[in-house]
Amino acid sequence: MTPHFYPLPPRKTLHLRHLEALNNRCTTLSTTLEEKLGRELAGYLGEASLPYYLEISSISTHYDLYGLRLNLNGNKFQMDGLYLFEGFFLITEVKNFKNKILLNEANQLIQLQEEGSEEVFDNPLTQVELQKEQLIQLLDKHGYPTIPIETLVVFTHKKVHLTFNHPDLITSQQLPARLKRITQKYPTKLLQRNELYHLGRKLISLHEERGSAFINPNDKIFPKIKRGVFCNRCKPMIMRRIYGSWECPKCKKRNSLAHLAALEDFYYLFGHTITNRQARWFLCMDSVYTPSRLLQSLGMKRSGITKNARYDLSSLFKR
Template structure:
C-alpha cells in the first residue's frame, strides 16, 4: 500500500514564516501564535497517524491526505481518505492530549493539567464529511459504496473516557485493527481497479487548497515585521553577516546559506519575485553588491523598460512540504 505524505497546509507554512517576524505589539500576534500551535499540533498528529496505516491489510487501496473538496453547498476538509474496492474510510484527526470525554449535550471535553476545554463533536464533523463525499461520488456517477467515518486521537498521552461510546472514535493504535475488521466483514466488490484509479484521479482534480494571505487578512504592515536572517536553529535570533557566512550570536551557529530560509519566508508571505532593493530590506542588508551576489544564483526575470531587475525565488520552494 502506498501512502501519501502528509503536507503542511498553506496556512501553517505562512504562520511558521510570519510568527518569528511579527512584532508582539501587533494586535493579532497572540491570536496568530495560538493558531500556529493548533495547526502544528494537527499536522504532527496527522503525520503520527500515518504510521499505523502500514498495518492495514488491503491489496488495492488509495490514500489521500488533506483533501479539500466542494460538496453540495460548501467545502469539506478530509484529513485522511483511504479507499478500497470494498469500503472508503475517512479519518478525522484530533491531536489532543489528556482525558477526552463527552457531556450530556454531545460536546467533547478535554481535561488536561487542571483545565477543561469544550470542542465540537468530531464524530459529527466526520459524519458531515461522509455525506459530502457521498454526494460528490454520486454527482460524478460513481457506484454507491460504504463510507465509514473514523475519528482518531494520535497523541500518546490521550485517554478516551467511557462516556465516548461510538465505535468509530478511537486512539490511533486502534485504527488498523478497526479498518481490518471492517474489511474482513465486508468483501463485496463495489469498485474494480479501473474505478478505483478513476476515483483517485477525480479527487485529486477536485482538491482545492485553501487560499491564504495572512498579511492581507490581518492587515499586517511592513513596519509590523522584523526583517533579517533568522538563525535556522534558534529561529528567534537574527544572524549577522561576517566573512561570507551568517553567524548567530546566541548559539554560534554558522551557515553561509541561512539567507535561503529568509528568502523562502518572503515567498510564502509575499511573492516568489523579488528585486535587490526589497531583498536588502528583507535580509537586513545595506550593501547592494552583497545582495546582488546572494541573489545571483536565482533566475533573472528580464526587466521591461526602466523596471528594476527581478529574481525568481521559486526554486526555494521545491522542497518536501512534509519536513
C-alpha cells in the same frame, strides 16, 4: 506488507507555514495567533502519525489522501484523511487532544484540562458524517458509482484518555484492529487497483489548497517582523554578508546558503514572488547588485527586466 500509496501525503498547510514563519520572525505573537499556531500544528502532527498505523495493518491495497479540500457547488469541505480501498472508502477526522475526554448526554465532547478546567466541543462524528455526505454528492456529480463510505474519529495524542467506548471514536492505537473489522465488513472488491489510482488522481486534480493572507505594510504586525538572515546556531543573531558567504558575528560560523531560510520565510509571509528591492530590504543587504545576483543564481523564473524584475519563489518552496 500489502500495497498502500500516498498520492497526497500528510503535509503542512500554507496557513500553518505562514504561522510558523510569523513565529520565527516575531519576538512575541498575540495570544490569538499562538492559539491558531498550536491548533494547526497539533492537527498536522496528528495527521502525520496516522500512516504508521496503516502500514502495520494487514489491509488490502489502498490509496491515501491527506488534507484533501474539495469544492462542492461553491462550498469547500476538507477531510483530514480519505482512504480509498477496493471495497469501501474511509474518512477520518483527526483530534490531537490530550488528557481526559468525556462524551456527555448532549452528544458533546468535553476535554478536561490539567488545571481542572473544561473545554466543550461539538461531536466530531457529526462533522465527519457531513463530509461523507458531501463526498457522496461530489462523486455522483463526477459520474462515479456508489461506494460504501465509513467514518472514524481518531484521537492521536499519546496522553489522551477516552472515558467512553464508541466504535467510531477511537485512539490511533486502535485503528489497525478497527480497520480490520471494517475490511471484513466489505469483502467484495468494487474497484480495481487501476480504478483506485485514477480516482485518486482525479480527486487530487480537484484539490484546492487553503490559501493564507499575506502581510502588507499596513498590517499591525508588519513592524514586528524581524528582518535579516538568521544564524541557525545563535538565532535571532543576524548574519553579515562577507566575501560571497554569510557570517555570524557571534559564533563566526559561515554559510553560503543561509539566505534560503530567510527567503522561505519571505515566501510564506509576504508572497510568492520577490523583487531585488524586496530582497535587499528583507535580507538587510547594503549592496544594490548582490541581491539580484543571489536571486539569479537560484534559477527561478523571472518576469520583467532590470530593477523591475520579479522572481518566482514557488520553484524553491512550493510543496
